[in-house]
Every structure is written in C-alpha cells, then in structure tokens.
Amino acid sequence: MEARWRLHADDPRRYCDTTRAQTLPQLFGSAYRTYLIEGEAIGLVNWRQMRPFKTTLRLVDPDLLCNPYDAADEERLRGGVEITRDGVARGYHFRRGHRDSAWPNVAEAMSWKRIAREGRNGRPQVIHFFDKLRDGQTRGVSRLAPIVERLKMEDHYSRVELQAAVINAILAAFIKSPIGPEMMEEMFGEGDGETFLNYQSDRAAFYGGRGGVKLGGARVQTLYPNDEIGMVSTARPAAQFADFEAAVLRHIASGLGISYEQLASDWSKTNYSSARAAMIEIWRGWTARRVAFAQGFCQLYFMAWLEEQVLDGHIALPRGAPDFHTFWPAYARAKWIGPGKGFVDPVKEAQAAAMRVALGLSTLEEEAAELTGTDYAENMEQIGREISAMPEGMLHPAQESFAKLLGPAVAGPAQTSED
Structure with a gap:
C-alpha cells in the first residue's frame, strides 16, 4: 500500500x-x-x-x-x-x-x-x-480576521515613514536667500518689482554659469553674495518607529499563534531558554492544528484513493478479511508525518529524545517524526542497506551502544566503565 x-x-x-x-x-x-x-x-x-x-x-x-x-x-x-x-x-x-x-x-x-x-x-x-x-x-x-486592522496600521505607518525618508533624501540641501518677507513687501509695495526680477535674474545667471575657483583641479563652489546653504534633517525613520513596529508585530504574532521572533525573524534579544520555551508552546498549537487538518482533509482523500486500489485489485485484502466498505476507516487508518520541529540545541535535544525512548515515554518512530519529519521505517531500511555496504570490521554509527548517546545522566550509581 x-x-x-x-x-x-x-x-x-x-x-x-x-x-x-x-x-x-x-x-x-x-x-x-x-x-x-x-x-x-x-x-x-x-x-x-x-x-x-x-x-x-x-x-x-x-x-x-x-x-x-x-x-x-x-x-x-x-x-x-x-x-x-x-x-x-x-x-x-x-x-x-x-x-x-x-x-x-x-x-x-x-x-x-x-x-x-x-x-x-x-x-x-x-x-x-x-x-x-x-x-x-x-x-x-x-485566523487573520482579528488582526486585519493592526496589519493595515503597520503597513500604513511603514509607507508614511518611507515617503518621509524619500522626501528628505530629495530635499537634502537648499540655498537660503537673504531676502526676507519684509524686503519682499517693501519691494512690491513700492511698485518696484523690476528690482526683484533683476535680482533673481542675476542669481539664476550666477548659479547657471560655470564659474568658481579651482584648487588642484578640484572645483570649489561659490555662492551668490549673502546666500547660505541649509541642510534638511534626515532623522528617518522616526525614533519611535522601531518600538511601534515591534508592538504591532507582537499583536499580530499573538493572533497567529506564533512568537514575535518567528514573525519578525528577530532573534537578537532571545536566549536559548526563551527560544526553547516559545518553540514548545507554539509547537503544541501547530501540532494540534496539523493533526486536525490531516484527519479532516488528507485522510479523506487517502480513503478515496484506497477504495480505488482495492476495488481495482491493485491492493489485495488478506483471505477472510472483513468487508472493505464496512471497515473502511480501519483499513485506511494512517499516521501523517509533517515537517520536523527542528533543533535549538541539537545535542541536548537528541539526548533528551533518547532518554524519553529509554524510559518508555516515547518511541523511535514518534521521535523521528517529531524532530526530523522522517519515517522511522524508511530510516531503518536505509540504515540496513548502509550496514550491508560497510567493509568488514567497520561498524555503522547506528550499531554503537545506545547508552553512549544517553551519557552519564542515566547511568546508575553502581555502574562503572567496566560494566
């Protein structure tokens, strides 16, 4: 099958x-x-x-x-x-x-x-x-329904910060003219607008020319008399942007049932204990949803596929077996393996898995599925082929004593190296 x-x-x-x-x-x-x-x-x-x-x-x-x-x-x-x-x-x-x-x-x-x-x-x-x-x-x-508003808020704020940063980059510097509002009012109030226009024409011609002083081949730009250069402050993103974004992402992660570190891919403020605790809590919820999905979606398709195989004779039932459709769910019972949980500390978690198996709290099949997302039966078949291919006198790592993987943590007080 x-x-x-x-x-x-x-x-x-x-x-x-x-x-x-x-x-x-x-x-x-x-x-x-x-x-x-x-x-x-x-x-x-x-x-x-x-x-x-x-x-x-x-x-x-x-x-x-x-x-x-x-x-x-x-x-x-x-x-x-x-x-x-x-x-x-x-x-x-x-x-x-x-x-x-x-x-x-x-x-x-x-x-x-x-x-x-x-x-x-x-x-x-x-x-x-x-x-x-x-x-x-x-x-x-x-699952996104409760956090749609926060998603929109974070997106809108990010866009505004980006627009402000672009505007600051475009208007990085400017030239200030000595003519202020009082002088402008005086010029136009007396009807002498021609003076102002002549002044502006002279400035435009000055900046449009190729004049300037050269020192060692390098050009030193000069300004029109009484003009000054002003710089635009480029303090973007704003100081509170990072805190606001982190707060919004924490709300979003809580709604999705995952940690902030996973959503933001920010592990800079997380130690091993915190990461491990968060992974265990999140993995419990994800495992429950994955099992439910496998039973409610994947299993139904497998039942339909298995019916075809049995009725077409590709999979023969044992002699004297009960009627297929009467015991359809039993014939189609399966365990679905998804992606493995992964490791935070591979050595410690592998040792913990071996200890759970040694104490009867778990099985090798369950540990292979949970930690690496592999099928234990397929692993054993492959290991058997690898052992048979080993030169004579060479041991496969899987043939080493299982107790060595556990370390001294499970050794009894009366045990010695000779034992």
Missing part, C-alpha cells in the same frame, strides 16, 4: 493533481496555507479514467463556494453549503467562474454547479475542512 501511495503522491508527472500542477504533498501544503489564510480548505475528489491512478484531487478557491445567484442564506442553505435537518452538510454549490477574474465570463460567473458531499458507498467527493467554533457554523473564519 505504501509503495503504491508513493508512486501516486510523488509522481513528478503530477497525475494526482487534476490540473497537473503539483504533487500530492504540494497540494496538501497549498490546502493547508489556504486554511490558515482563509479559514477553510476545499478540495474536489475527481475521477480521471485515462490516468495511472484514476483518483485525483482539485483544490477550489473558497470564494467559489456561495449560494446560487448570490442569494441570502436560508435555513437549509448557508454560504453555499446545503445542510439537512440535522445540520449535516450534504451538498455544495460552486460558482463556475470567479466574478473578479481578469477574463470576465458572465455565463460562468452567474452559473453554479451542485456537488454532493459523498458519492456511492460514501466515497468522498467534496472535502471541506475548517475549524468549527460554534454550533450551526458552515464556513470557516480566517
């Missing part, structure tokens, strides 16, 4: 995608990002007869899920989701074309298609995943 799944999911020809644009891990990643931004992820399980694996996945923009003809919500139709008396989603109405697309097609933008949630034998046809926050909710809510 795993071998055929890898053929399907990792095929570089991308037959698993209805649009042939992404591999299956990429599709799941795109769906998860859509869920984080829009609050929901939608996929259609299609059937393409001419492909090596007929089951394919098509991601759908949540904007296309809406009531036909943009009608108001009703008791049994809310946000494009058709529900039963018990509140079960049984059908979805999709707009055939986005009304804000660059190639407007009125016929498609004003036509809808209804797709049932499940097909024959309960085969998933529409996968709709979102966090249900209250009873009766049929659509997801974006």
Whole structure:
C-alpha cells in the first residue's frame, strides 16, 4: 500500500493533481496555507479514467463556494453549503467562474454547479475542512480576521515613514536667500518689482554659469553674495518607529499563534531558554492544528484513493478479511508525518529524545517524526542497506551502544566503565 501511495503522491508527472500542477504533498501544503489564510480548505475528489491512478484531487478557491445567484442564506442553505435537518452538510454549490477574474465570463460567473458531499458507498467527493467554533457554523473564519486592522496600521505607518525618508533624501540641501518677507513687501509695495526680477535674474545667471575657483583641479563652489546653504534633517525613520513596529508585530504574532521572533525573524534579544520555551508552546498549537487538518482533509482523500486500489485489485485484502466498505476507516487508518520541529540545541535535544525512548515515554518512530519529519521505517531500511555496504570490521554509527548517546545522566550509581 505504501509503495503504491508513493508512486501516486510523488509522481513528478503530477497525475494526482487534476490540473497537473503539483504533487500530492504540494497540494496538501497549498490546502493547508489556504486554511490558515482563509479559514477553510476545499478540495474536489475527481475521477480521471485515462490516468495511472484514476483518483485525483482539485483544490477550489473558497470564494467559489456561495449560494446560487448570490442569494441570502436560508435555513437549509448557508454560504453555499446545503445542510439537512440535522445540520449535516450534504451538498455544495460552486460558482463556475470567479466574478473578479481578469477574463470576465458572465455565463460562468452567474452559473453554479451542485456537488454532493459523498458519492456511492460514501466515497468522498467534496472535502471541506475548517475549524468549527460554534454550533450551526458552515464556513470557516480566517485566523487573520482579528488582526486585519493592526496589519493595515503597520503597513500604513511603514509607507508614511518611507515617503518621509524619500522626501528628505530629495530635499537634502537648499540655498537660503537673504531676502526676507519684509524686503519682499517693501519691494512690491513700492511698485518696484523690476528690482526683484533683476535680482533673481542675476542669481539664476550666477548659479547657471560655470564659474568658481579651482584648487588642484578640484572645483570649489561659490555662492551668490549673502546666500547660505541649509541642510534638511534626515532623522528617518522616526525614533519611535522601531518600538511601534515591534508592538504591532507582537499583536499580530499573538493572533497567529506564533512568537514575535518567528514573525519578525528577530532573534537578537532571545536566549536559548526563551527560544526553547516559545518553540514548545507554539509547537503544541501547530501540532494540534496539523493533526486536525490531516484527519479532516488528507485522510479523506487517502480513503478515496484506497477504495480505488482495492476495488481495482491493485491492493489485495488478506483471505477472510472483513468487508472493505464496512471497515473502511480501519483499513485506511494512517499516521501523517509533517515537517520536523527542528533543533535549538541539537545535542541536548537528541539526548533528551533518547532518554524519553529509554524510559518508555516515547518511541523511535514518534521521535523521528517529531524532530526530523522522517519515517522511522524508511530510516531503518536505509540504515540496513548502509550496514550491508560497510567493509568488514567497520561498524555503522547506528550499531554503537545506545547508552553512549544517553551519557552519564542515566547511568546508575553502581555502574562503572567496566560494566
């Protein structure tokens, strides 16, 4: 089963995608990002007869899920989701074309298609995943909704600071004329505007000429009599800009469920203990969301794919096995592995993982998945091949005593080096 799944999911020809644009891990990643931004992820399980694996996945923009003809919500139709008396989603109405697309097609933008949630034998046809926050909710809510105002504030303030810095750079210096408001009023009040015009013409001719004193080939610029050079202060960004931006980013990070350091990529004020504590707290929330997404989105597609493989005879059930559709969830039960947590201190965390396994608090499979995002079974197969390729008398690192990795922290008081 795993071998055929890898053929399907990792095929570089991308037959698993209805649009042939992404591999299956990429599709799941795109769906998860859509869920984080829009609050929901939608996929259609299609059937393409001419492909090596007929089951394919098509991601759908949540904007296309809406009531036909943009009608108001009703008791049994809310946000494009058709529900039963018990509140079960049984059908979805999709707009055939986005009304804000660059190639407007009125016929498609004003036509809808209804797709049932499940097909024959309960085969998933529409996968709709979102966090249900209250009873009766049929659509997801974006995690960015509570922080949209702060995002706009930070963006607007940054733009204003940038504009001010550009203006300061353009007007870096200027020349001050000795003629003040009193002299201007005196000139024009007596009707002697010609004197002022002559004065300005002389200044323009002076600055427009190529005159000046040269010392050693270098030109020394001279000013018109009584003129002065003034400089514009370039104190940009403002002194409070960094503090304001940090405060806004902290609010945004709190709304997203991550740390300020991760959002701003600013680790200058963080030590190991703080970074480790923040990672543990954040990882707990991300793990919960990732597990929920795997069960509510990825698992449904895997069930549809597995049904095809069993019914077509590519995967044979053991003799005397229970009926497939009766025990479908049990046959399709799987553990989904995502990206690893990574390391702050690789040595300490590897030792801690070994200690958890030694004390029975965890397993090698769980530690491999959590720390590095790898499959322990595949790791063991590869290590077996590496050991067989080793020259005689040479030991593979994995063959060393497991206790050496733990160090003296778990050694008993009666243990000696000879033991």
